[in-house]
Amino acid sequence: xxxxxxxxxxxxxxxxxxGDGWSRLLAQAVDTASEGxxxxxxxxxARHVVSAYVVDAEMTADxxxxxxxxxxIRGLGPTVRPDLTLKPExxxxxxxxx
Amino acid sequence: MADFLxxxxxxxxxxxxxxxxxxxxxxxxxxxxxxxxxxxxALLPFLDRISLVEVSFPAYxxxxxxxxxxxxxxxxxxxxxxAVGDVLVDQIAYMRRCGFDSFKPNAPLDDxxxxxxxxxxxxxxxxxxxxRTPIWAKRHESA
Amino acid sequence: MYQYDNYxxxxxxARVAEFRDQVSRRLEGKLTEExxxxxxxxxxxxxxxxxxxxxxxxxxxxxxxxxxxxLGHIARKYDRGYGHFTTRQNIQYNWIKLSDAPDILAxxxxxxxxxxxxxxxxxxxxxxxxxxGVAADEVxxxxxxxxxxxxxxxxHPEFSYLPRKxxxxxxxxxxxxxxxxxxxxxxxxxxxxxxIGARVFVGGGMGRTPMVAPEVNPFVTEDEIIAYVEACxxxxxxxxxxxxxxxxxxxxxxxxxxxxxxRRQVAEEFAHMKALGLNPPREELARIAAYFADPxxxxxxxxxxxxxxxxxxxxxxRNVATHKQPGxxxxxxxxxxxxxxPGDASADQIELMADLAERYSMDELRVTHAQNIVLPYVRKAxxxxxxxxxxxxxxxxxxxxxxxxxxxxxxxxYCSLANxxxxxxxxxxxxxFAGNGKDAHIxxxxxxxxxxxxxxxxxxxxxxxxxxVDRKGTENYQLLLGGSGAEDCSLGTxxxxxxxxNGIVDAVEKATDLYLRxxxxxxxxxxxxxxxxxxxxxxxxxx
Numbered sequence: 001x002x003x004x005x006x007x008x009x010x011x012x013x014x015x016x017x018x019g020d021g022w023s024r025l026l027a028q029a030v031d032t033a034s035e036g037x038x039x040x041x042x043x044x045x046a047r048h049v050v051s052a053y054v055v056d057a058e059m060t061a062d063x064x065x066x067x068x069x070x071x072x073i074r075g076l077g078p079t080v081r082p083d084l085t086l087k088p089e090x091x092x093x094x095x096x097x098x
Numbered sequence: 099m100a101d102f103l104x105x106x107x108x109x110x111x112x113x114x115x116x117x118x119x120x121x122x123x124x125x126x127x128x129x130x131x132x133x134x135x136x137x138x139x140a141l142l143p144f145l146d147r148i149s150l151v152e153v154s155f156p157a158y159x160x161x162x163x164x165x166x167x168x169x170x171x172x173x174x175x176x177x178x179x180x181a182v183g184d185v186l187v188d189q190i191a192y193m194r195r196c197g198f199d200s201f202k203p204n205a206p207l208d209d210x211x212x213x214x215x216x217x218x219x220x221x222x223x224x225x226x227x228x229x230r231t232p233i234w235a236k237r238h239e240s241a
Numbered sequence: 242m243y244q245y246d247n248y249x250x251x252x253x254x255a256r257v258a259e260f261r262d263q264v265s266r267r268l269e270g271k272l273t274e275e276x277x278x279x280x281x282x283x284x285x286x287x288x289x290x291x292x293x294x295x296x297x298x299x300x301x302x303x304x305x306x307x308x309x310x311x312l313g314h315i316a317r318k319y320d321r322g323y324g325h326f327t328t329r330q331n332i333q334y335n336w337i338k339l340s341d342a343p344d345i346l347a348x349x350x351x352x353x354x355x356x357x358x359x360x361x362x363x364x365x366x367x368x369x370x371x372x373x374g375v376a377a378d379e380v381x382x383x384x385x386x387x388x389x390x391x392x393x394x395x396x397h398p399e400f401s402y403l404p405r406k407x408x409x410x411x412x413x414x415x416x417x418x419x420x421x422x423x424x425x426x427x428x429x430x431x432x433x434x435x436x437i438g439a440r441v442f443v444g445g446g447m448g449r450t451p452m453v454a455p456e457v458n459p460f461v462t463e464d465e466i467i468a469y470v471e472a473c474x475x476x477x478x479x480x481x482x483x484x485x486x487x488x489x490x491x492x493x494x495x496x497x498x499x500x501x502x503x504r505r506q507v508a509e510e511f512a513h514m515k516a517l518g519l520n521p522p523r524e525e526l527a528r529i530a531a532y533f534a535d536p537x538x539x540x541x542x543x544x545x546x547x548x549x550x551x552x553x554x555x556x557x558x559r560n561v562a563t564h565k566q567p568g569x570x571x572x573x574x575x576x577x578x579x580x581x582x583p584g585d586a587s588a589d590q591i592e593l594m595a596d597l598a599e600r601y602s603m604d605e606l607r608v609t610h611a612q613n614i615v616l617p618y619v620r621k622a623x624x625x626x627x628x629x630x631x632x633x634x635x636x637x638x639x640x641x642x643x644x645x646x647x648x649x650x651x652x653x654x655y656c657s658l659a660n661x662x663x664x665x666x667x668x669x670x671x672x673x674f675a676g677n678g679k680d681a682h683i684x685x686x687x688x689x690x691x692x693x694x695x696x697x698x699x700x701x702x703x704x705x706x707x708x709x710v711d712r713k714g715t716e717n718y719q720l721l722l723g724g725s726g727a728e729d730c731s732l733g734t735x736x737x738x739x740x741x742x743n744g745i746v747d748a749v750e751k752a753t754d755l756y757l758r759x760x761x762x763x764x765x766x767x768x769x770x771x772x773x774x775x776x777x778x779x780x781x782x783x784x
Contacts, residue, residue, distance in 0.1 A: 010339050044274065078654035162483075189402075193398075
């Protein structure tokens with residue numbers, strides 16, 4: 001699948017295209033098929049987000065898993081600060097990232 | 099909105115502008131355009147007959163034109179020095195400091211924005227050829 | 242230390258207003274991201290892997306307690322309770338909102354600080370020796386020249402759109418604690434016949450084409466340094482490559498022209514510039530230098546220490562350096578707790594260090610390029626009390642210059658340019674060597690880790706360097722040996738094929754085990770490597 005990520009223009013938060021808007025949760029990312037670039041451009045022009053780009057991912061039981069480690073870290077947070085990730089209760093998620 | 103701005107008191111030059119290459123062959127040309135890769139010092143022998151130098155900024159991130167402008171002013175050039183191309187409001191104050199006194203931007207500029215940008219900084223830290231007294235000199239002006 | 246006058250304050254305040262205006266124009270849509278990017282970068286605001294990141298300038302690494310406290314306040318109010326001290330003596334915050342950035346700059350301006358030119362293709366923060374003013378071996382305090390250049394480089398109209406970023410370091414000691422020759426311009430102040438001048442080195446740097454800067458001029462008198470540096474920059478601005486960002490640094494220009502030809506062009510430009518009156522007068526340097534005059538040292542203070550607490554004695558031996566003034570010491574606060582994140586400090590720790598600076602160090606701190614903090618003016622009689630407070634706050638790690646005192650860039654945990662994570666590797670190495678006690682046996686070993694070829698972690702200059710790369714989507718780490726950023730400056734050499742995260746830790750241990758077996762009396766790891774060459778190390782690592 002192809003998912004679309006960006007940063008919120010004003011806050012900088014990492015966001016994922018969830019079909020009808022942006023979500024901070026990677027689990028809510030939807031397959032944008034061939035539309036990702038167009039959605040990204042439209043959303044940048046509307047000044048909702050900045051630096052939108054499409055990445056490959058595969059659907060797993062836990063939701064979309066980006067193909068590259070960089071977006072997996074983007075989707076989670078810094079592996080060295082589990083307390084600051086989006087899933088602080090889950091503890092060390094390094095295994096998921098690698 | 100303005101697609102041409104001049105800070106000179108005289109009329110903007112309407113002379114046909116020639117490239118640096120053809121300027122060398124045309125002894126009657128008085129207006130010339132230099133590209134970022136061209137050496138502004140090539141014009142120094144001809145400054146007394148030049149009334150307009152256009153310095154091209156194909157991209158605002160290419161800062162060679164700032165050096166070109168200063169070099170011409172440092173050599174005593176007093177004619178019109180025009181920044182042309184990707185000229186944006188946020189670079190205009192620096193361009194003024196380097197000696198540009200007219201602007202022909204690709205996209206029109208908001209006059210109020212330009213005025214605000216130029217007035218933004220009360221002082222300057224460096225001496226250039228724009229005649230402004232740098233802070234270090236003001237600090238030691240005798241009372 | 243330097244204090245702003247009304248001129249300096251007005252300039253920084255104007256910058257805050259300007260950036261506030263630019264941010265609102267961006268949010269209103271009057272600026273595209275493409276137009277806005279260089280403007281935000283010139284205020285140190287990056288878009289990173291997780292959020293905006295703000296890099297705040299700490300000019301030549303010097304801070305007052307009040308300024309340090311503000312850095313803690315910013316970490317608490319606008320970020321997630323911590324900051325990261327960088328290899329350029331700055332601090333950066335990882336979780337900044339664009340909409341907060343103007344307020345942060347305003348807070349910084351209230352304590353005479355800014356983020357001006359901490360990114361972008363312009364002249365960056367001037368770096369210097371963290372022991373400036375207190376080192377016994379210096380010719381002069383280099384900071385007045387650094388401050389003179391900070392002002393000269395701020396809002397420089399000609400050099401704000403250079404081919405690439407531009408880093409300048411100024412030192413004044415034969416011992417180089419600032420990696421001076423790995424800067425675009427390195428200035429070493431020297432004295433000749435009683436006159437101060439600068440040896441000028443141009444074209445050093447790390448990144449994908451590391452180079453040690455050659456000397457371009459053996460002596461530029463102090464009155465002409467600004468004009469000479471301006472000439473160096475003009476030649477670069479005009480002729481530095483702009484066709485390929487990977488070849489755009491001045492080191493490539495100097496290399497391609499040859500140092501002779503570059504020197505000739507600079508000399509020609511300098512001859513022209515000398516006539517323009519660009520140099521501030523001597524009174525201005527004197528005005529600035531007055532702020533860096535020695536503080537009121539007390540005479541007759543004791544040098545003796547009570548070393549009966551062995552933990553304290555160890556910390557003194559490792560982290561305390563000799564001060565030029567009897568009765569005083571230079572204290573290094575390690576931001577490298579075993580298993581911690583190199584260079585990170587919590588808001589609480591930052592505020593505590595501010596407090597300790599006020600109480601024990603004449604209200605002054607320094608940030609080092611090795612991502613540690615220095616308290617430069619501590620009475621020896623108060624070292625024990627200071628150490629107890631540091632120790633209680635997790636700031637008493639006694640590991641300066643040991644293998645556990647690792648420089649590491651933020652790596653892929655934070656940085657959008659990185660190819661691999663740096664911090665976990667640093668953590669594992671520190672834990673391995675602290676756990677088996679080899680760190681103490683090895684002694685001085687500068688280990689530096691970068692998560693990509695841009696080399697923010699100075700891996701080329703590490704006695705042992707580690708470079709993270711992306712090998713088909715997995716993290717891979719290359720090992721380098723033999724680099725140094727000090728006065729014996731050299732670039733490391735890659736040992737061979739890379740390793741995974743655990744493999745690189747093993748490889749470092751194999752290299753250091755060889756050193757422990759082979760070292761001659763008094764040799765550091767680097768010395769043994771230089772004596773033996775790569776072959777036996779390669780054999781030990783891969784054999």
